[in-house]
Amino acid sequence: MQYDVVIGLEVHAELKTNTKCFCACKNQAGSEPNTNCCPVCVGLPGALPILNKFAVEQTIRAGLALGFDINRTAIFERKNYFYPDLAKAYQISQLVKPICVHGSLRVGDKVIPIHRIHLEEDAGKLVHGADGNTLIDYNRGGVPLIELVTEALQEPHIESAEEAIAFLEKLRQIYIYAGVSDCLIEKGQMRADVNVSLKPKGSSTYGTKVEMKNIMGFKSVYRAIKYEIERQRDILDDGGVIEQETRKWDDDKGENFTLRTKENSQDYRYFPDPDLLAVEISDAEVERIKKSMPILPDELKARYMNEFGLSEYDADVLLQFKHVSDFFNECVAEYNQPKNVCNWLTTEIMARIKTETGAGPILISKQNLLWLIKNVDDKKINRLNAKEVLSKVWGTNLNSEAVAKQNNWIIDIDNGALDGIVKKVVDSNPNVVAQFKAEADPKILNYLVGQVMKEVRGKASAADVMAKIKELLG
Amino acid sequence: MLSDSEFEHLRNLSKLELSEGEINKFKADFNDVIAFASQVSKAQVDLTKSYFSSIKMEDLREDMPKPSLKQEEVIKNAPNKKNGCFVVPRIME
Ligand SMILES: [Zn+2]
Numbered sequence: 001m002q003y004d005v006v007i008g009l010e011v012h013a014e015l016k017t018n019t020k021c022f023c024a025c026k027n028q029a030g031s032e033p034n035t036n037c038c039p040v041c042v043g044l045p046g047a048l049p050i051l052n053k054f055a056v057e058q059t060i061r062a063g064l065a066l067g068f069d070i071n072r073t074a075i076f077e078r079k080n081y082f083y084p085d086l087a088k089a090y091q092i093s094q095l096v097k098p099i100c101v102h103g104s105l106r107v108g109d110k111v112i113p114i115h116r117i118h119l120e121e122d123a124g125k126l127v128h129g130a131d132g133n134t135l136i137d138y139n140r141g142g143v144p145l146i147e148l149v150t151e152a153l154q155e156p157h158i159e160s161a162e163e164a165i166a167f168l169e170k171l172r173q174i175y176i177y178a179g180v181s182d183c184l185i186e187k188g189q190m191r192a193d194v195n196v197s198l199k200p201k202g203s204s205t206y207g208t209k210v211e212m213k214n215i216m217g218f219k220s221v222y223r224a225i226k227y228e229i230e231r232q233r234d235i236l237d238d239g240g241v242i243e244q245e246t247r248k249w250d251d252d253k254g255e256n257f258t259l260r261t262k263e264n265s266q267d268y269r270y271f272p273d274p275d276l277l278a279v280e281i282s283d284a285e286v287e288r289i290k291k292s293m294p295i296l297p298d299e300l301k302a303r304y305m306n307e308f309g310l311s312e313y314d315a316d317v318l319l320q321f322k323h324v325s326d327f328f329n330e331c332v333a334e335y336n337q338p339k340n341v342c343n344w345l346t347t348e349i350m351a352r353i354k355t356e357t358g359a360g361p362i363l364i365s366k367q368n369l370l371w372l373i374k375n376v377d378d379k380k381i382n383r384l385n386a387k388e389v390l391s392k393v394w395g396t397n398l399n400s401e402a403v404a405k406q407n408n409w410i411i412d413i414d415n416g417a418l419d420g421i422v423k424k425v426v427d428s429n430p431n432v433v434a435q436f437k438a439e440a441d442p443k444i445l446n447y448l449v450g451q452v453m454k455e456v457r458g459k460a461s462a463a464d465v466m467a468k469i470k471e472l473l474g
Numbered sequence: 475m476l477s478d479s480e481f482e483h484l485r486n487l488s489k490l491e492l493s494e495g496e497i498n499k500f501k502a503d504f505n506d507v508i509a510f511a512s513q514v515s516k517a518q519v520d521l522t523k524s525y526f527s528s529i530k531m532e533d534l535r536e537d538m539p540k541p542s543l544k545q546e547e548v549i550k551n552a553p554n555k556k557n558g559c560f561v562v563p564r565i566m567e
Contacts, residue, residue, distance in 0.1 A: 017537050024540035033558040034548040042548060051529075054537035073528065082489055084562045128564055135559035138548070267487060278528040285531050 001237060002201040005229055007158040008209070010193040011148045011171060013181040014122060015058045021121045021144035022049030022092060022276075029187055033137035041142050043087030049275050051076075055144035056099065056279060058180045059119045060289050062146055063100030065178040065296055066114060066171075070286050074099045074119075076276045079268045084136055085123035093147075094118035095270045099281070105174075106298075107166045112158060113151035120145050146180070153206070161225035165218050168192060173297050176322050185217055186357060192221050196228045198236060207232075208242040212249045212256060224249040227256060300325060308338035317346045321359040324349070327366065335370050337377060344373055348390055363395040371400040375410075379461040382453075385409040411459045418452075418460055422468045425451045433473065445469050476504050 017027050023040035039047035060070055075097040078090040098118030104111045124141035128134050148171070150158065158164050172190060175181045183190040191214055197207035210228060215221045227249075232242055247256040260266070297319050304315040318325045324345060331341045349369075353359045372389055375381045381389070381404055389403045404410050413421075425448055426433060436444045445466060452465045481501050485492060492500065542548075545558050554561040 019537050019539050024535070024538065025542045026539045032545060034545050034560075035558075036542050037548045038542050041542075050535045052537050053531060053534035056531055056534060080487075082487070084560075084565065127559070132564050133554075133556075133561050134564045135556060135561055137559050267483070269487070279531055279534070280528045281531045 003198040003233060003236065004201050004203070005159050006197045006199065006206060007160070007164050007225060008152050008195040009148075009150045009158065009164060009167060010195075011168065012122075012191045012193075013062075013146050013148075013175055013183055014189040015055055015119075015144040015146060016179065016181055017052060017054050017058060017144055019052055019054075020142035021052055021055050021119065022142055024050075025142065027143050029140070029189075031139055033135075034139060036139045037141070041087070041138050043089075049092060049273070051276060051279065052144065055119060056281070057285075057289055058144070059099045059117060059146050060281070060286060061178055061293065062148075062175060062180045063103060063117050064286075064290055064293060065174050065180070066100075066103035066105055066117075066148075068100035068103035068114070068117060070281060071097050071099060071101060072281050072283075073097055074279045074281060076119075076273045076279075077270045078273045079120075079270055081266060081268060083123075084134065085126050085141070087124070087138060087141065091121055091123065092273055092276070093120035093270075096272075097278075105167060105170060107158075107163055107170055110156045110163070112156060112167060113154045115149045115151045117146050117148045120147060161222045161229070164194065164225055165222050168218055168221065173319070177294060177297050177300075179294055188216070191216065192218075194221060194225055194228075196225060196232065197242070198229070198232045208244050210242060210244070211246045213246060213259075215249050216251070220249065220251045223251070223254060224256065227254065231256070300329075304338070304342075308332070308342075310338060310342055314342050314346055317350065318342060321353075323362065324353075324359065327362055330366055331370055331373075334366065335374060337373070340373055340377055341370075344369065348387060352394060364390065364393055368393050368400040375404070379464065380411050381409055382411065382458050382461055385458050409458060411461065413456055413459050418456065418465070419468065421455050422452055422465065422472060425455065426469060426472055436473065442466075442470075445473075476501060476508065 015021075015027075019025060020027050020036075020041070023038050025036045025038050025041055028036055034042075040049055056074070063070055075094065076092050077095045079093045079095075080090040082089050095118075098116045100117035101115070103114040103117070105114060106112075122140050122143040122145040124136050124138040126134050126136055150167075158167055168190075172183045172185075175183050175190075181189060193211060193213045194215060195209045195211040197209045199205060199207040210232065212224050212228065215224050228247070235242060243258075244262040245258055246260040248259040249256045301312075301315045301319055304310045304318065305312060310318075318328050327349075328338075328341060328345055331345075332338050335341065349362060349364075350359075353362060369390070372381070372386045376383050376386045385404070385407070386409075388407070389400050389409070392398060392403050393400050429448060429451070432444060432447055436442075448469050449462055449465045452469075453460065453462060481497070481504065484504075485497075549555045549558065549560055552560045
């Protein structure tokens with residue numbers, strides 16, 4: 001039987017702020033355990049939460065980046081559950097009036113509707129020991145977290161694992177460019193819950209949803225969705241019924257198993273947190289944040305393609321990492337040759353910074369790189385030597401111009417002298433010239449170019465030399 | 475009145491083990507508390523107005539860090555601690 005697949009996503013991202021959501025402890029990963037904690041963080045009786053203005057601002061910023069409406073009144077609720085990652089036995093979250101409602105995200109040709117983004121606090125970190133004990137570090141507890149939920153009952157839906165990953169990658173890029181989160185997946189700064197349901201093709205009734213929570217990494221999300229679609233398809237094809245349940249994805253085994261069924265589903269007993277006032281968000285505040293919005297990837301892409309004439313592929317490569325496109329923008333602001341700058345960045349620089357999980361820092365200054373690009377463009381240094389300079393300068397505090405001079409790579413040979421050398425090489429290689437005249441294949445001339453370059457120790461442009469040889473041979 | 479199943483649900487959420495005697499005692503207490511709180515519903519209020527108080531976003535806390543507690547202070551009262559962490563029995567979902 002043919003089925004329509006419907007995929008829902010709940011995406012958590014840790015906000016970039018100085019302090020936690022409800023206290024003035026640092027929002028800082030990598031500290032010694034329980035050193036960014038106060039009575040609020042560890043839920044001591046009588047401790048009162050005080051909401052961080054910037055966490056609200058960042059949530060609004062995330063919402064604006066995705067075209068959300070901003071609720072003018074936001075309310076915080078307690079979500080009660082008993083687990084040691086929450087010292088208070090409840091998480092402060094939002095249910096009835098989240099900060100952002102009704103947004104969307106374009107993935108390919110589809111505009112996927114998004115239900116809401118709300119602000120909540122992250123939980124502490126548990127380390128399960130082999131001795132039957134669990135260690136708790138509350139540094140992460142109270143870190144501001146935004147949860148985005150896609151629209152469950154409104155089309156178009158995410159319909160495949162590929163679309164889900166495209167959605168997550170696009171969302172991650174937007175959050176990073178908007179400056180709301182670093183979204184480091186390996187540090188758990190972005191996590192996804194996935195729900196999957198199948199319905200007979202064309203049917204207007206939705207199937208039963210199965211949820212998988214806290215899947216780490218996009219590759220795992222992809223595999224988990226593929227697996228769950230197949231599992232449900234097998235059950236339905238055999239005439240079975242899908243149970244509404246939460247399943248746990250086991251990445252090592254590549255399969256999932258039942259965690260919680262509908263009968264023992266959680267009862268969170270949400271109610272408004274009496275410790276926190278409702279927040280009034282004025283038009284003026286929303287306007288102020290709108291004005292402070294950084295330029296987002298879609299807008300940059302359009303500029304790269306329309307104003308700078310870059311290909312879509314090149315634009316995507318530059319935009320894949322914010323620090324690369326930032327560097328590109330700075331370089332172009334100073335040297336208005338976007339295509340040439342782009343070529344250097346997408347080849348030489350990307351090759352040096354790309355890692356398995358992302359990209360490292362660019363270890364050459366804008367000035368040093370621009371010196372190389374400009375001087376290659378002006379034929380003051382040949383491309384191969386310029387790449388050599390880049391290798392020598394990379395990761396050091398050497399200066400491109402000094403390195404080029406030291407190695408005697410600055411092209412200072414005058415035209416007349418170069419003509420003389422070209423003539424000498426052509427005259428002393430009659431066999432090559434004869435072969436070229438017989439076969440008319442310009443590749444044969446590469447040998448002569450190489451000879452000239454050797455004579456001038458690379459201090460000429462290969463293209464110039466080729467032109468001179470061709471001219472000489474008529 | 476709290477039904478037996480509602481009471482059992484609450485007991486379960488609270489992770490409490492109760493004896494037969496405690497169950498009867500707490501059930502009675504619970505019903506007293508609910509009866510007391512129910513007086514609120516007799517109040518004459520205009521439900522078209524909202525009664526919750528609010529704060530302007532502008533007046534929220536600025537995002538400036540303040541010193542946290544020292545690690546030994548944070549875990550001082552924990553019955554079991556290790557490597558600067560609280561230690562609890564392992565609970566897996
Ligand atoms: Zn704190």
